[in-house]
Amino acid sequence: MDKRTVEQDATRFIQKFLDKEFACWELAYRELDSAKYEAAVAAFVREFFAFEAVPSITRPRKVSAGWLEEAKEYLAATTKRPLFKIEQYMAGDEAVYAAYTGSNDLGSDSYAEVFLYKNFAGRHRIFSVYHSDPDGGIQHFDGEEFSFSRAKLVAVEKFLAPTDEADLLDYQLEPA
Numbered sequence: 001m002d003k004r005t006v007e008q009d010a011t012r013f014i015q016k017f018l019d020k021e022f023a024c025w026e027l028a029y030r031e032l033d034s035a036k037y038e039a040a041v042a043a044f045v046r047e048f049f050a051f052e053a054v055p056s057i058t059r060p061r062k063v064s065a066g067w068l069e070e071a072k073e074y075l076a077a078t079t080k081r082p083l084f085k086i087e088q089y090m091a092g093d094e095a096v097y098a099a100y101t102g103s104n105d106l107g108s109d110s111y112a113e114v115f116l117y118k119n120f121a122g123r124h125r126i127f128s129v130y131h132s133d134p135d136g137g138i139q140h141f142d143g144e145e146f147s148f149s150r151a152k153l154v155a156v157e158k159f160l161a162p163t164d165e166a167d168l169l170d171y172q173l174e175p176a
Helices: 008-030 034-048 065-076 165-171
Strands: 083-091 094-101 113-120 123-132 138-143 152-158
Touching (some): 008 113
Antiparallel strands (some): 083 152, 123 138
């Protein structure tokens, strides 16, 4: 296995996740019908998560046309989350992937969240979410905890270098 290339299906999964997450943000800021918005976010969670995740895609419970006008500014400051890198680990016989992403805030150029995913019955699903710690490293946020120390890093695929100094040092690490 090339130590710079993650399995293509795993890369496509997280790219599709990021595309659909942003589509849900667009819907949150453009759709007046709350039922349509809520159904789309619920479908997003079912498609991509292996647990009952609480998505970060939020808006007020009651949305008016006036709020949607105001939301144009929010949408202008929201972007598709940047993907910095994907690490592929072997945990026993199982491949586990860690996607290092920024936030949905326009101009995000440092790690914000790490999504861990693996194959569940033939489909990739996110089973854990970690948040970036401002003091360095990552902290478990939701889902199942993962022991990085018990897994072997076998591949890293890089997409975009972060600008934060600590994140950039991590980004430059390669599998042994």
